Amino acid sequence: MIDWxxxxxxxxxxxxxxxxxxxxxxxxxxxxxALLLLFNQFFTPGFFHIQVLDGHLYGSRLDVLNQGAKVxxxxxxxxxxxxxxxxxxxxxxxxxxxxxxxxxxxxxEHLPAGIAIAAGLAVSILAGAWNGLLVAGFGIQPIxxxxxxxxxxxxxxxxxxxxxxxxxxxxxxVYLGNGHLFGLPFxxxxxxxxxxxxxxxxxxxxxGLFIESVxxxxxxxxxxxxxxxxxxxxxxxxxxxxxxxxxxxxxxxxRSADANNIGLYLELDAILAVVVGGTSLQxxxxxxxxxxxxxxxxxxxxxxxxxxxxxxxxxPVPKALVIIAVCLFQSELFxxxxxxxxxxxxxxxxxxxxxxxxxxxxxxxxxxxxx
Amino acid sequence: xxxxxLEVTGLSKSFPGVKALDAVDLTVRPGExxxxxxxxxxxxxxxxxxxxxxxxxxxxxxxLEGRTIAPKSPREAESLGISTVYQExxxxxxxxxxxxxxxxxxxxxxxxxxWSAIRRRALxxxxxxxxxxxVNRQLSSYSIxxxxxxxIARALDISAKLLILDEPTSSLDKTEVKELFGKLRKLxxxxxxxxxxxxxLEQVYEISDLITVLRNGRRVGCFATRELPRIELVSxxxxxxxxxxxxxxQKRASxxxxxxxxxxxxxxxxxxxxxxxPLDLSIRPxxxxxxxxxxxxxxxxxxxxxxxxxxxDHGTILIKDRVAKFKTPxxxxxxxxxxxxxxxxxxxxIPSLTVRENIILALQASRGSWRQLPVNEQEKxxxxxxxxxxxxxxxxxxxxxxxxxxxxxxxxxxxxxxxxPKLFILDEPTRGIDVGxxxxxxxxxxxxxxxxxxxxxxxxxxxxIVRQSQRVVIxxxxxxxxxxxxxxxxxxxxxxxxxxxSVERPVA
Numbered sequence: 001m002i003d004w005x006x007x008x009x010x011x012x013x014x015x016x017x018x019x020x021x022x023x024x025x026x027x028x029x030x031x032x033x034a035l036l037l038l039f040n041q042f043f044t045p046g047f048f049h050i051q052v053l054d055g056h057l058y059g060s061r062l063d064v065l066n067q068g069a070k071v072x073x074x075x076x077x078x079x080x081x082x083x084x085x086x087x088x089x090x091x092x093x094x095x096x097x098x099x100x101x102x103x104x105x106x107x108x109e110h111l112p113a114g115i116a117i118a119a120g121l122a123v124s125i126l127a128g129a130w131n132g133l134l135v136a137g138f139g140i141q142p143i144x145x146x147x148x149x150x151x152x153x154x155x156x157x158x159x160x161x162x163x164x165x166x167x168x169x170x171x172x173x174v175y176l177g178n179g180h181l182f183g184l185p186f187x188x189x190x191x192x193x194x195x196x197x198x199x200x201x202x203x204x205x206x207x208g209l210f211i212e213s214v215x216x217x218x219x220x221x222x223x224x225x226x227x228x229x230x231x232x233x234x235x236x237x238x239x240x241x242x243x244x245x246x247x248x249x250x251x252x253x254x255r256s257a258d259a260n261n262i263g264l265y266l267e268l269d270a271i272l273a274v275v276v277g278g279t280s281l282q283x284x285x286x287x288x289x290x291x292x293x294x295x296x297x298x299x300x301x302x303x304x305x306x307x308x309x310x311x312x313x314x315x316p317v318p319k320a321l322v323i324i325a326v327c328l329f330q331s332e333l334f335x336x337x338x339x340x341x342x343x344x345x346x347x348x349x350x351x352x353x354x355x356x357x358x359x360x361x362x363x364x365x366x367x368x369x370x371x
Numbered sequence: 372x373x374x375x376x377l378e379v380t381g382l383s384k385s386f387p388g389v390k391a392l393d394a395v396d397l398t399v400r401p402g403e404x405x406x407x408x409x410x411x412x413x414x415x416x417x418x419x420x421x422x423x424x425x426x427x428x429x430x431x432x433x434x435l436e437g438r439t440i441a442p443k444s445p446r447e448a449e450s451l452g453i454s455t456v457y458q459e460x461x462x463x464x465x466x467x468x469x470x471x472x473x474x475x476x477x478x479x480x481x482x483x484x485x486w487s488a489i490r491r492r493a494l495x496x497x498x499x500x501x502x503x504x505x506v507n508r509q510l511s512s513y514s515i516x517x518x519x520x521x522x523i524a525r526a527l528d529i530s531a532k533l534l535i536l537d538e539p540t541s542s543l544d545k546t547e548v549k550e551l552f553g554k555l556r557k558l559x560x561x562x563x564x565x566x567x568x569x570x571x572l573e574q575v576y577e578i579s580d581l582i583t584v585l586r587n588g589r590r591v592g593c594f595a596t597r598e599l600p601r602i603e604l605v606s607x608x609x610x611x612x613x614x615x616x617x618x619x620x621q622k623r624a625s626x627x628x629x630x631x632x633x634x635x636x637x638x639x640x641x642x643x644x645x646x647x648x649p650l651d652l653s654i655r656p657x658x659x660x661x662x663x664x665x666x667x668x669x670x671x672x673x674x675x676x677x678x679x680x681x682x683x684d685h686g687t688i689l690i691k692d693r694v695a696k697f698k699t700p701x702x703x704x705x706x707x708x709x710x711x712x713x714x715x716x717x718x719x720x721i722p723s724l725t726v727r728e729n730i731i732l733a734l735q736a737s738r739g740s741w742r743q744l745p746v747n748e749q750e751k752x753x754x755x756x757x758x759x760x761x762x763x764x765x766x767x768x769x770x771x772x773x774x775x776x777x778x779x780x781x782x783x784x785x786x787x788x789x790x791x792p793k794l795f796i797l798d799e800p801t802r803g804i805d806v807g808x809x810x811x812x813x814x815x816x817x818x819x820x821x822x823x824x825x826x827x828x829x830x831x832x833x834x835x836i837v838r839q840s841q842r843v844v845i846x847x848x849x850x851x852x853x854x855x856x857x858x859x860x861x862x863x864x865x866x867x868x869x870x871x872x873s874v875e876r877p878v879a
Contacts, residue, residue: 204743205740205741206735206739206740206741206742206743206744207740209724209728209732210735210740212721212723212724213721213724213728216722216723216724217717217720217721219718220717220718220719220720222680222699222700222718223680223710223712223718224700224721224732224733224736224786225699225700225704225733225736225737226732226736227736230740284723285724
């Protein structure tokens with residue numbers, strides 16, 4: 001009975017949010033999340049079940065929030081990098097490095113948790129700055145520049161842990177990924193705080209404008225006097241910091257630092273989250289909240305597949321299909337074509353599609369024929 | 372006279388909204404170098420692309436050695452014997468010379484490439500140009516001039532009858548051009564027909580036998596090079612007969628606003644190798660200096676040097692008698708210099724940002740990231756310029772990409788006016804915008820001048836230069852050839868100056 005009531009409340013709130021976003025770019029991302037949750041409401045028993053234990057809330061949806069924190073944090077950094085027209089492939093490896101540094105200082109060197117955590121974050125900022133230096137300072141292509149650390153980073157993490165898996169029981173470290181604040185997972189607060197910080201820096205300063213400008217038209221930005229190198233350096237550094245936070249959360253989740261597996265392939269999830277969130281890989285306009293919701297969507301999808309006992313070997317296949325569908329629906333061109341194909345249904349679809357945001361298709365640059 | 376190699380009759384092509392080519396005729400005979408001249412947009416490239424099958428034509432006929440041909444692709448045109456070498460070297464720098472020459476038509480035996488045959492063919496093609504190269508070396512290890520030769524050798528590899536060269540000399544220096552011309556003369560003796568496109572008048576007179584002039588998609592005429600005086604060629608290209616130029620009434624701006632004789636900006640022997648030869652230039656507050664010259668004469672390059680986009684390797688820039696070094700446009704902007712670039716799409720607008728964001732961009736960039744212009748000030752600024760420049764946009768939050776060319780140009784002007792510049796460099800500010808917007812831009816320039824700004828005005832339209840400028844600097848072949856003072860400015864004088872030999876520069 002309580003479950004039934006809380007579900008109803010959940011859907012009313014969620015529906016209201018969705019409705020208020022109907023003209024926003026992120027409508028499709030939140031809509032996709034709603035569809036996925038709706039599917040679980042009806043077909044995955046127990047997915048919506050919520051339990052109260054020791055004043056803390058537990059349940060699949062909270063697991064999603066807690067587990068998804070890593071990808072959401074990564075996608076915050078990633079979305080800014082992608083907006084400048086780049087990409088950061090090293091975030092998974094940077095996660096491993098941050099986890100290795102913090103755990104080693106904590107367990108082997110017996111330093112206080114505060115110092116260990118600060119050191120882990122500092123190293124991840126350095127790693128991000130290294131990427132920024134390669135991309136902005138030396139003009140190396142972002143894929144290549146960050147690939148260096150993606151490959152070498154795990155080796156560095158192995159060196160730091162001396163090839164061991166470091167276990168820890170320090171309450172502060174454990175709290176990071178498992179603790180509760182206001183009855184909700186602490187990671188949720190962490191993500192929200194980071195989102196606010198990022199939002200402040202890109203929208204309350206001119207940084208966001210410069211990022212979009214550099215990503216949209218590098219040359220024109222140069223002519224306008226924008227310091228593109230500085231902008232690029234900053235976003236890679238920030239991405240490194242986000243990766244460090246995600247790395248600490250990841251090792252805290254499992255109470256150990258495993259240099260081989262922490263953050264493995266998460267860079268790909270983060271890129272997908274950014275794309276699902278509506279930001280084009282070509283750079284330019286970016287959607288901070290979209291990227292975070294995108295991360296949530298991807299985690300929900302992963303958890304859904306687990307909950308439905310899809311073996312982890314084949315789960316990438318349905319995951320890929322769903323993501324392709326979401327990306328297709330973000331394209332105005334695709335929606336138009338679909339409306340044409342479904343002409344009988346078209347009369348119903350067109351009023352919806354025409355009312356929705358339309359600056360979505362990365363436009364085919366119309367090149368006027370030169371004579 | 373030999374029978375025609377290529378005969379083009381009545382060739383026409385329209386693109387949406389433009390008649391790019393209108394019933395153009397062209398005849399090329401074997402053993403002839405035929406220059407194709409015309410200003411940008413005259414239809415030279417379109418003509419070439421129709422002949423080589425890049426675009427389908429709307430009407431007209433092409434005959435090669437008397438047989439009607441209609442190639443559907445450049446590849447098909449090549450197999451018929453028409454080869455083209457484009458402006459930018461269209462080769463692959465990381466492959467070897469031999470691979471580049473045979474790319475796409477590698478001799479194959481049993482499904483594998485016969486490397487020895489490739490090398491043999493490459494050497495044979497180069498031998499025809501009398502060049503000896505190590506064909507196994509990577510192409511990029513050779514100079515641009517040699518790469519150009521390799522491109523020609525590649526074109527010759529297939530039994531070419533007609534060779535089309537689209538601006539082959541734009542990236543070559545004088546001695547390299549000379550060498551290239553030597554090879555071309557040899558090919559002419561071999562009986563090849565050559566179509567040669569360039570913006571350099573000197574070169575046309577040096578190498579070509581005949582000149583076909585195009586203007587606005589129409590053929591103006593075909594002339595024997597020896598019988599066509601330069602001044603007539605220029606007047607054919609820009610569409611003003613020489614006597615007409617004289618008859619034109621000159622509406623001229625006065626120098627009354629020049630506030631002092633001290634220049635705001637002075638360039639002394641400013642130059643960069645491969646860009647512009649060292650030149651002197653000074654601009655005073657309240658003065659419009661026109662920069663005239665044909666396309667490719669070094670106008671844009673001069674602007675780029677003054678704005679810090681390119682770094683000069685020669686000479687100095689003085690701002691109010693103090694040396695200023697611009698490593699980036701940021702440095703130039705700090706000295707209150709503004710520039711609207713020639714190519715609005717590439718270097719001007721940020722297409723997916725809004726009108727407001729585009730307008731405040733340069734001002735915000737000069738303030739840095741942290742001191743963000745408050746949103747209401749941004750809106751005020753945008754609204755003010757939308758109104759004062761009459762930018763036609765549904766709202767200040769419209770995406771700039773959706774505006775017309777003229778309105779995009781006005782957004783760019785607004786971007787720089789917002790920074791309150793002291794020197795405004797306008798590179799072709801009226802190109803590709805409609806007549807009404809043109810007049811508005813011209814009025815704006817005059818009002819800026821009256822407010823005491825210094826303006827460097829670059830335009831291909833001589834009437835504009837004459838109407839706007841108090842002084843005109845004339846460039847040709849990437850060097851300053853003349854400077855006209857207040858009383859001497861007229862279209863005729865400019866045309867003459869562009870066309871005439873200069874004292875300091877003998878013909879190469």
